[in-house]
């Protein structure tokens with residue numbers, strides 16, 4: 001009975017999410033349709049509108065990808081020896097390229113002599129990208145983001161700290177709920193995906209934040225085969 005109950009719980013979350021996804025996709029579709037119609041009537045503006053359409057299509061792509069990942073049952077993790085510091089540097093460099101116009105400091109502090117984990121590289125990359133992206137979005141035009149790692153016995157703690165807008169205490173409980181977003185162009189699926197991955201990898205995630213001061217996210221991952 002407990003199993004059935006859990007299963008139907010899962011189904012209702014999926015059906016709720018499906019309704020949310022349909023809604024989330026409808027918005028960019030409306031924008032795309034509008035821009036294509038204007039473009040049809042004004043061919044000289046087509047080039048200008050192309051980038052808007054591309055942005056909206058990319059947004060839909062992310063939503064669908066995240067949704068499929070969240071509802072696909074039993075996608076297996078593929079663990080191997082991974083150097084976490086390499087993945088962090090890779091992610092920070094990626095974000096630096098994306099934010100060249102802003103006055104951001106993105107740095108990595110390695111407080112542990114070894115940062116090797118037996119884990120899933122692809123998913124760890126996704127976690128870091130989601131966390132650093134949120135940090136970058138929280139600081140806006142100017143700010144500091146520091147990623148730090150340190151050993152905790154067999155586990156590795158990965159800390160992503162920003163001095164951005166922070167999260168009000170009453171909002172903290174909603175972080176990671178499907179479609180919870182405070183951003184105009186947010187999807188509210190990033191933290192949910194991050195939490196699922198961390199869970200699948202046997203780790204834990206913790207948010208600490210102060211409004212207008214910044215946010216610290218700590219992910220702790222086990223590293224044994």
Ligand code: ADP
Nearest residue numbers: 134135138166181182186187188189190191215
């Ligand atoms: P999205 O980024 O699309 O809004 P997420 O699931 O990644 O969706 O994040 C959900 C919400 O959590 C964000 O809209 C924001 O309000 C809050 N949040 C997450 N990380 C941070 C952070 N580092 N600083 C401030 N707010 C954050």
Ligand code: MG
Nearest residue numbers: 133134190191
């Ligand atoms: Mg996000």
